[in-house]
Amino acid sequence: MRFLVDAQLPTAVARWISSRGHDAVHVSDLHLQDASDSVIWDLALRESAVIVSKDQDFADRRSRVKMGPQVVWIRIRNSRKAALLARLAEIFTEVEESLLAGETIITAR
Template identity: 50%
Template sequence: MNFLIDAQLPPALARAIASEGHDASHVCDLDMTSAPDLEVWNEALRRGAAIVTKDEDFILLGRASSGTEVPAVVWIRIGNCARKALLAAVMPILPTIVEMLDGGETVIEIR
């Protein structure tokens, strides 16, 4: 599975996902830390990656893109927390996230 981690999330999340055998890049790895959402969206499409984000704008972009190709979005709706707490919330459910993405889900909310 291929993931593109958005700027509001730490690069450590990309590293942790990659350590589980997935392709995961953080936008900072691609010199896209300040890139507009549409640019990140298009990069995810180019890479065939699911966007991992805290940003609702990607959900809205998906709704506005009816009839066109859209990247999957893993929408992390956990409030502000330390990196350790974020990783503790996401990494145990990563296999389920991958399974859902493989099954064709286009939006996965993590609360």
């Protein structure tokens, strides 16, 4: 799977997802850290990438349209990078399964 990690999350999230065998890039790797949600959305569509974000706007937008990128909405409270990655490690298999099953919005808590 391909993942596009939004600016509210650390670049370490993209690296961690890549370590699981996926193609993952952080928006800052593409010099898009200040890009609008629409730019990120359109890029995810073109690249067939899953958006990973803490931004509720992506989940809301995806819920209103028939077609669009899948969205992993990170609802893990603000924490240190190590704690965030540890929580992702606990839940990511379920996230992957949900994406493979075709779910459009996956809420990660």
